[in-house]
Amino acid sequence: MxxxxxxxxxxxxxxxxxxxxxxxxxxxxxxxxxxxxxxxxxxxxxxxxxxxxxxxxxxxxxxxxxxxxxxxxxxxxxxxxxxxxxxxxxxxxxxxxxxxxxxxxxxxxxxxxxxxxxxxxxxxxxxxxxxxxxxxxxxxxxxxxxxxxxxxxxxxxxxxxxxxxxxxxxxxxxxxxxxxxxxxxxxxxxxRPCDGRPVFVNDTTRKLDTLVEEARLEALRGGWERAVEALDEAGEYGRPRAKGLGDQIRRLLGRTYMLDFDDLVTDPRYAPELLPLLAAEHAGHAYRGDSALTSRLGGAGEDIRALAHALLERIRNGTYRYTAAGPFGEAVERARELARWGDTDGAWRTLREALPRWEPLGPDHLAPLGWVADPVLGPLLTPERGRELLSTPRGGQAGEPPEPTAGLDPGGLAWLAEPDPVSSRTSYRFVLVEGVEPAELPGLLADGDGAALNPPMSSWEAHRSLLDGRREFSSYEDRALLAVGRAGSGWSFAFDGHPAPFDRQRFVSPSEVAAAGTRAVVVWSDLRTRHGNPFFHLSVARDGAERYAFTYADGEVRQSGQIPPTLDPSRFFGTVAAVGPEDGAEAERPLLEALAGEFGVHLPRHAIVHGRLHTFPSRSWTRPPRDGEWYWSAWIEEPRGGRAAGGGEASGEETRR
The missing domain is CATH 3.40.1580.10 (SMI1/KNR4-like)
Structure with missing residues (x-):
């Protein structure tokens, strides 16, 4: 037979x-x-x-x-x-x-x-x-x-x-x-070793363990696709190291489900690099109790469990900072500085160029991973960049470097005219200031001498933080929550992607206060509005005085000063009485392109939409009420006896009298 x-x-x-x-x-x-x-x-x-x-x-x-x-x-x-x-x-x-x-x-x-x-x-x-x-x-x-x-x-x-x-x-x-x-x-x-059982070693396990070691070296050479295929095969047989190595590759590809890095996460050599990833994934699910994180650590010692909970707390409060040794660690610090002011493409290039000099923490460390949990560096990761990182030879191994991935920021301002799949934004406003660092913007645009930047946060986190603890609300105040960063050579920006409704009668442009001793540009747009009428405002000031401005609203343009021909509103709105929401949307892109060309500025899309930036609340963009004008205000008292108490005074909609 x-x-x-x-x-x-x-x-x-x-x-x-x-x-x-x-x-x-x-x-x-x-x-x-x-x-x-x-x-x-x-x-x-x-x-x-x-x-x-x-x-x-x-x-x-x-x-x-x-x-x-x-x-x-x-x-x-x-x-x-x-x-x-x-x-x-x-x-x-x-x-x-x-x-x-x-x-x-x-x-x-x-x-x-x-x-x-x-x-x-x-x-x-x-x-x-x-x-x-x-x-x-x-x-x-x-x-x-x-x-x-x-x-x-x-x-x-x-x-x-x-x-x-x-x-x-x-x-x-x-x-x-x-x-x-x-x-x-x-x-x-x-x-897995088990009391009383013989060590499980045979021709099959030896072959698979050799496959795992070959896959590890192949991964460090940049051949991650072949490596993960071999590791998955060995992992199906439960071979030690296979899942821990494979999970490192999968995490850089953007996957999080069922990734625990196996025994590597409780190894003191690798825990500082891998535990932050588990803690960050856990922190993203508010319904999970903290014991769920501990249960993923198996038989880890108290020191590893304590480290996990300390990292979880730092990730929740936004204070976790990834560090690494050697030249790559130095690049991490430079990249963080670039990313926190919006230059995410520059930050990624900095990490990528230093990657060949990255030093593993041990033989089963395939790539730098802890930076993915860093609140500032984490948003740099995309599936394409993850593949680029994995394809780059590192850890002392030689190989052919990959072609760099394209940058994520298109440059200029015209991207603001595109639909935003994250927030469905149609309205936005921003201030551009020349010759001023982003950290100095609160001193120009906020009330009081104690204005300071918040830690880097996503747009959603920043707005939630602003509302937490706020007790008083008024209809005459319009304090923008501004995210700050660099807008090109010599320029800084302050951006608000969730502005209040535009009130032309009470609007006060911050261009003059922002332009103390320099030049400032203010833009407020809602040309693609789904509710109400489209509008657009531009004002430019130098040395504390407005030089020119125009506002398109309610089917008409009002302008002042000597507007450069490149920004002449008639170029974009034509017969203004005929401009509707669709016409306004068509005018938005060329207008933003002209602004970018006139001032040589850009806003970083990836940082604004997906990243974490410093923020601060500005002074109000509307003037205080005059005599005879009514407004409403409301406040929320601190809870007493387990119930929230409230009070206020109001006259309905604000009315001029």
Whole structure:
């Protein structure tokens, strides 16, 4: 008899290898059943081959020819013991039978179906009525082959389900694929050291461990795609190091689900680099208790658990700062300084150029990762940049560097005219100041001498922080929450992507106060408004005095001063009486392009939309009410007795009298 079957798969060698590895994994002196002891001594988990007559009789009894791979298996062994960790006996020719919903699982899965359930979902319910049951003895685990889920080779899909797994039925394309998975499951259950068990080392594990080491070196050379494929293969067998190494690659590709870095995260060498990633992912889910983070650390010592919770607190309050050793660590500091003022493309270039000089913390460290949890550096990561980082040779390995990814910022101002998929923004306002550093802007645009920048935050975080603890609100105040950064050579910006409604009668441009001893530009636009009328305001001041301005609103343009020809509003609004929201949207892009060209400025899209920038609340952009003008104000008192108390005075909408 030849070892290979018509399909080309060598069942006999496969089953012999499995049996021998199982026998060698059993503890000496362990009490076991007579059949298991006989199987150990024989180094064979199977049975004698089934004759063609027995297989034919089985097919006649069941009324169907068996699928090819199950038939080939029976010709080598008429049944199987210990298929994986939870099926004690797998059926041969005498034990296979139609399940006919003996488990009652059909009704259970039908309860979860709705009117929109597709064929695959319905198959998961119906398979328990029509499937051929293969499990004879199991730990509440069901194994059925589906005679109606058949591929082009005549193979029946195999479905398995166990109540304690709390998951949908698992589908295997054929009996052969099911058996390969059970072999991998056996390996996974033996891979971890266990009291009393022999060290699990054999030809298969040695081959896989060599594959892991080769994949590690390949990853450091930049061949991450080949590396992750090999690591995933070894990981399916539960080989140590495989998942921890593979998770590092997956995290830089932007994935977070089910990543825990395995034993590496509790290794004191790697914990400072990997724990921040788990803490940051945990902090992003407010509903999770902190014990959920600790549970992901397995048997970690108290020092690692304490470090995890300290990192979680720093990430929550925005004070976590990633650091690294050597030249790469120096580049990290330069990159953070660039990123916190909006130059995310420059920050990424700084990290990328220093990457070949990055120093791993140990042999199982594939790439710098902790920076992804840094509140300022983390927004630099995109899937494309992650692939670029992974493709860059590092850690002392040589290889061909990848082509740099394109920058994320388009330059100029015209991107503001594009739809914002994050916030659906149509309105925005900003101040540009020449010859002033971003950190100096609160001194020009905020009230009082104590104005200071908030720590870098996302736009959403900044607005939430502004409202937390605020007790008084007034209809005449319009204090913008401004994000600050650099807007090109010699310019700084203060940007508000969530402005209040524009009130031309009470609006006061901050251009004059911002232009003390310098030049300032103020823009406020809502040309793509979905509610009300479109408007646009521009004012330019120098040395504390307005030089020119125009405001388009309510179908007319009002202007003052000598406006440069490049910014003449007639170029953009034409016959102003005819301009509507659609016309205003068409005018917005060329107007922003002209502004960028006139002043040589740009706003960093990625930092404003996705990044974290310093912010501060400005002085009001509206004047105080005059005599005879009414306004409303409201305040919220501190909670007393567990209930929030409130009060206020109002006259409805503000009214001039």
């Amino acid at each position: 030849t070892d290979t079957t018509a399909s080309g798969f060598d069942w006999r060698s496969f089953l012999r290898r499995w049996s021998g590895e199982w026998a060698d994994s059993l503890p000496a002196g362990e009490t076991r059943s007579e059949t298991d002891e006989a199987a150990r001594q024989a180094r064979w988990l199977g049975f004698p081959p089934a004759s063609e007559e027995r297989i034919a009789a089985m097919e006649e009894r069941l009324g169907r020819p068996m699928p090819p791979s199950y038939r080939e298996f029976l010709q080598v062994s008429d049944g199987w013991r210990h298929a994986g960790g939870f099926v004690g006996l797998l059926a041969g020719t005498g034990g296979a039978r139609w399940h006919e919903n003996a488990s009652g699982l059909a009704e259970m899965f039908e309860q979860y179906l709705d009117e929109d359930a597709g064929p695959e979902e319905r198959r998961e319910a119906d398979v328990w009525r029509r499937g051929l049951q293969l499990d004879v003895e199991s730990d509440i685990t069901y194994v059925v082959m589906d005679p109606e889920d058949v591929d082009g080779d005549g193979e029946w899909a195999v479905y398995t389900w166990a109540s304690w797994r709390a998951a949908p039925p698992e589908r295997h394309a054929s009996f052969l694929e099911f058996m390969k998975e059970m072999y991998r499951e056996f390996h996974c259950l033996r891979a």
